[in-house]
Amino acid sequence: MAMPTKAQVKALLSAGSDYREAGRQLGISPGLVYLIATGLPADGSDVPSPEERRERGLLPSSQELSNPAPENPTARDTVRRWVAERVRADSQPQRV
DSSP: OOOHHHHHHHHHHHOOOOOOHHHHHSSSSSHHHHHHHHSTTTSSSSOOOHHHHHHTTOOOOHHHSSSSSOOOOOSEEEEHHHHHHHHHHHHHHHHH
């Protein structure tokens, strides 16, 4: 798979996608979308001044794009329902 071009990234962003959605559509991370679009790493290692951020249309903070918050899949309702069904189906604990 070829790396998306800056033109492809800019087209998605101009059409209203945010960095995460553009990344999903292009099959790359949101941090990489940000790097392609802005030329800056999303991890904040090359931080322009607030004035330059405004002039270039950059996010106030982009670090969450390169290091998103972890998701705990056990907190999903589908997982809770699955566990509850497994417990109901297991007759041994019910006999105790």
